[in-house]
Amino acid sequence: MNADIKRERENATFDIEKMTHILDGSPEKTKRRREIESLVFNDPDFDEEDPNFLSRSERYDQAVRKSAQMILKMREFGIADPEEIYHYKSCVHPDRPSPLDLHLAMFLPTLLNQAAPEQMDQFFMPAWNLSIIGTYAQTEMGHGTHLRGLETTSTYDPATQEFVLNSPTVSSIKWWPGGLGKSSNHAIVLAQLHTLGRCHGLHAFIVPIRDMETHQPLPGIVVGDIGPKFGFNEVDNGFLKLENVRVPRENMLMKYAKVEPDGVYVKPPSDKLTYGTMVFVRSMIVGESYRALAKACTIAIRYSAVRHQSELRPGEPEPQIMDYQTQQYKLFPLLASAYAFAFVGQYMTQTYHRISGDISQGDFSQLPELHALSAGLKAFTTWEANFGIEVCRMSCGGHGYSRSSALPDIYVEFTPTCTYEGENTVMMLQTARYLVKSFRQARAGQRLSGIVSYLNEPQDRRLQPQAAGARPALVDVNDLSSLVAVYRLRAAALVEMAAKNIQQELQRRASQEEAWNNSAIDLVRASDAHCHYVVVKIFTEKLAEVRDPAVHSVLSTLALLYALNGITRNSGDFLLAGLLSVPQVLQISVRIKELLSQLRLNAVSLVDAFDIHDKKLNSVLGRYDGNVYEHMFQWARRSPLNATEVHDSFHKYLKPLRSKL
């Protein structure tokens, strides 16, 4: 092991293993996760060539091979618990998406949730056994977030008792669904249902798209891959153009809504039933923000312990780059964010399970809050992690730009989370809608409960600059509960400001919608402040659960850094609202530097605690043993351009050039 990184570990002030248990949820979960990891990483059937050395087609091929293996092995080992499936899959395709993701995560669950019993009989077992391979085709080339805008039509023909599906325009071509391009032989197609001359909105239809034996596209089906992307090279995101494609009436998913044989439409009993899945997926993405940022921090911090550069003191050897204050200032706040998001992810999962219990009892009362929370936190954490991964990459200098660092891959695989499952700005505005509604209810005399209860407090003096003298004395910048309070007051101030802005717009203009759009910047800002408050609050509350004093101490330092760094990055908000004084903000800058140098000692151990296996990290810069340069050299020599000493282009172009010049 590299001597520098060994020394870092010896200096840790806390028990790394105990921290890992906290991050996993319990010692048992850590144990089980590691068992699953060793199942995969010791299995030669899952050996792979580094995808960075392969062409797109080879990457797809390798991913399909591994997915097929994975399904066989999971059945063999009886891995069926969703969390265990998740761990297993994320080792087989180390944090990469795979061509069968949508089959497993959307096609099968949609059948389970929306197929009528006789449809289950027909489709489920073939799909379970991968004879039917399906995807979920919703997004169209011209239509994403706004579902009502989708153009694909499905028109019922009572004469034949069939639906006729069509893509009436170029912009209506289904676009983006994973696994649609080459892998799937079926798709659940979302289309506007027309029957007896009326449109009844979006419904789901099972559409066979390829021949079961030859895999050739069926008549009327134009299907293929949408071409290379920033990342997701393993996935055949596809297009699907439907030209008078007929499917039997039984292929509409009819557990809730129905079309009778004569064409009569029967409405579903409730429209909230599919709401839960969306919330669940967004909660999961918060966890992804943690994992992606944890990986990036692991790589950048370990490398910063190993890399020596420049000089701090003339004549002395080059210091570890982690000794530079600017490097600490780039990385340690991100490390704190990674820990924060780990706990936010745990909180979201727990909350989801608690509330889904209520929902299954028919109690939907907490769903709006959960919906608003999951939307906002999905946006907040993915934006922050997205930005943070790139900071980590650039903090590794040139080597961060090499694919051997794994940082480019982490970024390109993660960045779509800012867009999919609800575009982040749209998500922030959804949360804002809930906040403004709650604010108005509080003003109208209702007593709010739950996470927005802070909007109950009287807001009067908050935005008055003259109040600046009075309030700030209350804030102790070293006390987390005091900081939670100041974040809460900031959120309240910004929600109030956005709400007032809407009021002012309404006084000047006619429509509610224009007022909303003309306040959108303020609304996003308010949502952001709300989410920031929630994250600081959850991190602080988590500390109360931690018994071990050494672990508690280092986590408290991280939480404090998280809270204080958020204040300096948004100091205008706190000063504007009179929540902090100028001397306090200056004091916070000083305090942050102290926290950085405190964390310096534990930084490597704090990323070790994420316990990300080298095979999962797949980064020469982030290796546990710190032997970076030897492995970078070995990796480079395997580059396809080094397959021959002399590239053909020399003989084809460069040598002949001599005679022409």
Place this chain on the structure above:
Amino acid sequence: MNADIKRERENATFDIEKMTHILDGSPEKTKRRREIESLVFNDPDFDEEDPNFLSRSERYDQAVRKSAQMILKMREFGIADPEEIYHYKSCVHPDRPSPLDLHLAMFLPTLLNQAAPEQMDQFFMPAWNLSIIGTYAQTEMGHGTHLRGLETTSTYDPATQEFVLNSPTVSSIKWWPGGLGKSSNHAIVLAQLHTLGRCHGLHAFIVPIRDMETHQPLPGIVVGDIGPKFGFNEVDNGFLKLENVRVPRENMLMKYAKVEPDGVYVKPPSDKLTYGTMVFVRSMIVGESYRALAKACTIAIRYSAVRHQSELRPGEPEPQIMDYQTQQYKLFPLLASAYAFAFVGQYMTQTYHRISGDISQGDFSQLPELHALSAGLKAFTTWEANFGIEVCRMSCGGHGYSRSSALPDIYVEFTPTCTYEGENTVMMLQTARYLVKSFRQARAGQRLSGIVSYLNEPQDRRLQPQAAGARPALVDVNDLSSLVAVYRLRAAALVEMAAKNIQQELQRRASQEEAWNNSAIDLVRASDAHCHYVVVKIFTEKLAEVRDPAVHSVLSTLALLYALNGITRNSGDFLLAGLLSVPQVLQISVRIKELLSQLRLNAVSLVDAFDIHDKKLNSVLGRYDGNVYEHMFQWARRSPLNATEVHDSFHKYLKPLRSKL
């Protein structure tokens, strides 16, 4: 042409062509640029396959082919002016780097600048005629920014009158030089010169690395490609390990320093002579920031005019996404930055040429200021553009993630500018060193001139919060010269704060170096504020040159948005230093919204004025005609995964799986 985008153009309030002339520098320059573009774009020899559809090796092959063609054609057409070469090259390889870049931009110029006359005779013409193809091998695996840390050795052997070059460690292997991996047969190697038992620091040596006929690596040379990267797929960035490689004494570049045949070392007359190139390259990068951001804005803004989504008013058709305030708030400040950086780039080029005139007269007096300015502005503009490109990409929703948008390519080709030619944080600290030195000189009674003369002003009351009442009344948030002044005061306040912080550290601790490192966060912040001031100032001064009232009007709106947006993004600084009052900051937020809706009308025309040819943009989302969806479909169908209807993996893995489950 798409009807939406046509209407946008009809609404323009200014003459687009006149704006293009301003951006290019003059009508003549616009004309000549277009002539060169049409030379390339109408030449079938330069037709290419979209690199996104090719493997790494095919991309390299295509780039070498085009580079060879390019050199023949440029000689044929007599294109020799550096600016014209730049335009020609940037059309042949549309804003992509090429394998011969370092030969043309580093190897040949280094010979010109540092070779003695007899060396010129030996090496220059073969290199000019591409019989010798060379690169510049400085960076090592373990050493980048800090040149003194380089480990490669070149030891003079008087017995044979040769230098013996070695890579003594893994970390000393040359790493990253462009064109080193496969293309070059020579390298200028930077190595620590040892002669007669003493080390004389870094010197440059011409080292043959491949056989001139067979192109096989020579004995003692281990050379190859460093493997795939985030971008730069066309370039064979390489490694080079030297094992007792002997070159004749004449292969040391000896225009300045020399080693006599007996091994006696002769020092160079000055060490400032290579300083100018570095400054020049950094100035050029400021221009790259403009061009990259201009491309990203062109794509995102045109697409935002074409794309319709969701609803602003119930029942009405989906609006153009550019009508959303949040979309305007993402894109228009970046558009303003692109214009700002265009003018900063022009300013840097002019300043460079002015000062190099002085330098060639032996007057180095202005070099430190230029050095500090180019370092800081390189970092400031590349960080901002880097961040901005990704905002543009994500503002295009899912389609921004497709390689067909070109946005991923723009990002991966641009982002290394934050690291190469001086890592950005290091650059900011270099500028800070100049600022702090200037500040101390001013405090010691010296009268500063040039761009730092603002540090002459008395600073006393600036950081006192109680002064907040007095000063802000002076600022008119609608007046650019008033805003330049407030940016200047912010910079002065932050330079002073950083300098004081160093003083305080010195009072507490022993060493100057520690004090510097413990103030590094403040120093970077001060540099950033200084650069921000310079950009606002240059943009404002540019307006005085613009005669056309309509063009002047829209540019003023952009400049105002640039200045005000910078204030809201850093409002804490302005409030902390008592430069703006709370009501003023709130007023600025309101004003920004007004400016956004003013710019809405001209947004498409403002990106049209960048005049980026469709073949250079290479983006289906950013097409001039706005016919996005049809071309996205056509592009996708050419994806290599669509070469066959059925991918082999179906027969290999998916179909056999059925029988096993």
